[in-house]
Amino acid sequence: MSELSQLSPQPLWDIFAKICSIPHPSYHEEQLAEHILSWAKEKGLHVERDLVGNILIRKPATAGMENRKAVVLQAHLDMVPQKNNDTVHDFTKDPIQPYIDGEWVKARGTTLGADNGIGMASALAVLADETVAHGPLEVLLTMTEEAGMDGAFGLQAGWLQADILINTDSEEEGEIYMGCAGGIDFISTLPLQREAVPAGYETYKLTIKGLKGGHSGAEIHLGLGNANKLLARFLFAHAAELDARLIDLNGGTLRNAIPREGSAIVAVPADKAAQFKDLAAKFLSILQNELGAVEKNTTVLVEATTTDKAALTAKSRDAFINLLNAMPNGVIRNSDAVKGVVETSLNVGVVSMTDESAEIICLIRSLIDSGKDYVVGMLEALGQLAGAQSVAKGSYPGWQPDADSPVMGLVRETYQKLFNKTPNIMVIHAGLECGLFKKPYPEMDMVSIGPTITGPHSPDEQVHIASVGQYWILLTELLKAIPAK
Known part of the structure; x- marks a missing residue:
């Protein structure tokens, strides 16, 4: 029993x-x-x-x-x-x-x-x-x-x-x-180019975890951390100054769950490894200051690792990081008709990468069809700027x-x-x-x-x-x- x-x-x-x-x-x-x-x-x-x-x-x-x-x-x-x-x-x-x-x-x-x-x-x-x-x-x-x-x-x-x-x-x-x-799924697929990691680089796994996650509709207004967006934010801020080579990035598992953790495999010059670790520690402090009221257990880890995979070219790296960093996430608009309720939102739910492409899966929700259309248009425009293919599918009323x-x-x-x-x-x-x-x-x-x-x-x-x-x-x-x- x-x-x-x-x-x-x-x-x-x-x-x-x-x-x-x-x-x-x-x-x-x-x-x-x-x-x-x-x-x-x-x-x-x-x-x-x-x-x-x-x-x-x-x-x-x-x-x-x-x-x-x-x-x-x-x-x-x-x-x-x-x-x-x-x-x-x-x-x-x-x-x-x-x-x-x-x-x-x-x-x-x-x-x-x-x-x-x-x-x-x-x-x-x-x-x-x-x-x-x-x-x-x-x-x-x-x-x-x-x-x-x-x-x-x-x-x-x-x-x-x-x-x-x-x-x-x-x-x-x-x-x-x-x-x-209602809702609709939105998938952005970005083609990638790769090249060998230069000599004298060390490879690390950068992980953001310990976030609460949760329901991408009912809890989207709580201001919870999204691991995919936080990884993109860090890499956008520091990839160029570190001359970092991005090898892999994966975060989230379901389009309708706010991503609780994600990780990136990054190679950096050996003489910049200490700087990379220091920036990761500072980023954790920033997140604790910004999100501490809702995210009590945020962790940013840097661990040495090895891989045989080639890294993205600088052009592919920047296109991917820029696209992910620029994607809106969370509440887009609150409802005028129903006070206290979110009208339109999206969740950048799942990010994955193969040798040839990166895929970003979002779930858009709205009380009104035009709200869904508005966000689909934003994501399509971003995709066009980045050179990504975009598909909106599975719309439900x-x-x-x-x-x-x-x-x-x-x-x-x-x-x-x-x-x-x-x-x-x-x-x-x-x-x-x-x-x-x-x-x-x-x-x-x-x-x-x-x-x-x-x-x-x-x-x-x-x-x-x-x-x-x-x-x-x-x-x-x-x-x-x-x-x-």
């Missing part, structure tokens, strides 16, 4: 513990999907999959509630795979190791997968718990949300029978979400807020009645699948709720235990209160 079994509501936490035990990073959800299919069949529930792998489970209404509007509870199957650099973990094979730390559940050295495992567990717990009263019920579990919303893109009209969709992917108890940002949504009003009313306080009605600067669901199901009334999760998309991810209990009470009371057709 998992130690989570001592928590309440027990059925939800037991199911979440089981989800943690089955590897399910993006593109590797099949083992978990098969488990859920078998689980649903054992319970005598109707279950099926569509062409893209989404799972749909149906449960008849509780006796006497057959005339209520049908509801679909929705979550996604995959989780973001992020780990600390000193953690040995294969997300495709190893289970997540959750543990209780005071008021929170965390994972040992990795993301927890509470995003969206708690939502998934709550939907399955509703199916399993015969004491929960509800009308006609569906549970929709979508594929590969975190890496491109593949399941939501593939959802076909006519498959769902519900009138109301409750998305379980929000991350703040006491907030009801009625809208979200935002979820337009509906102030007159009946289900949103019902959630607000139910929350107020249960907890004697008014919830916040919010728009989130992150991608929820609701915007995509509106295309095949334009008339469906949608709302998003969830417990408090902090640090999603990073190894600091944790879920607040008490908020899960409150979320469960809200969800089950909401199902009971759904009106007749």
Whole structure:
């Protein structure tokens, strides 16, 4: 038995513990999907999959509630795979190791997968718990949300029978979400020229690590450090004066996670090695001064290394460093329509290098399509100046807020009645699948709720235990209160 079994509501936490035990990073959800299919069949529930792998489970209404509007509870199957650099973990094979730390559940050295495992567990717990009263019920579990919303893109009209969709992917108890940002991936590919490292050079690995990282939408306004941008900043300032030869640079692992660490392989003349180390130490002091309020554990390391690879020519080095350093990152504009919410942002998420080219992958988010277009245009212009090839792809729409949504009003009313306080009605600067669901199901009334999760998309991810209990009470009371057709 998992130690989570001592928590309440027990059925939800037991199911979440089981989800943690089955590897399910993006593109590797099949083992978990098969488990859920078998689980649903054992319970005598109707279950099926569509062409893209989404799972749909149906449960008849509780006796006497057959005339209520049908509801679909929705979550996604995959989780973001992020780990600390000193953690040995294969997300495709190893289970997540959750543990209780005071008021929170965390994972040992990795993301927890509470995003969206708690939502998934709550939907399955509703199916399993015969004491929960509800009308006609569906549970929709979508594929590969975190890496491109593949399941939501593939959802076909006519498959769902519900009138109301409750998305379980929000991350703040006491907030009801009625809208979200859309997004688009942007990839810059810069051709590189290389030459042999001159004689008399020493090779070092420059690493920036210890940054918090996190969700590139929900936490983009916090001013966190981006390892890719910090590496570019250092190299732009000092590569020429050191006569440094750049051999390699890699940072970040996911476009939707703020990069926590990155490293560059650099060769410098032996007589400038001490200066290089001194500049790196000074850069750490600068970062501690600038970012110390939000980044407590920033580290800048210089370690001697060896490599047989050739270095970039000075022209290629400068083109690449200039491009990466000039790329905007973070909040571009705050919303006028929704106070306190970011309108448009981007995350310089992944930088990698081969012998022939460097690739920079960004995720752009905006509440409005023109905001996405504006940032795409900026990045295309930079690419043209640097001689890079640019591709924008995987665009997905935002979820337009509906102030007159009946289900949103019902959630607000139910929350107020249960907890004697008014919830916040919010728009989130992150991608929820609701915007995509509106295309095949334009008339469906949608709302998003969830417990408090902090640090999603990073190894600091944790879920607040008490908020899960409150979320469960809200969800089950909401199902009971759904009106007749």
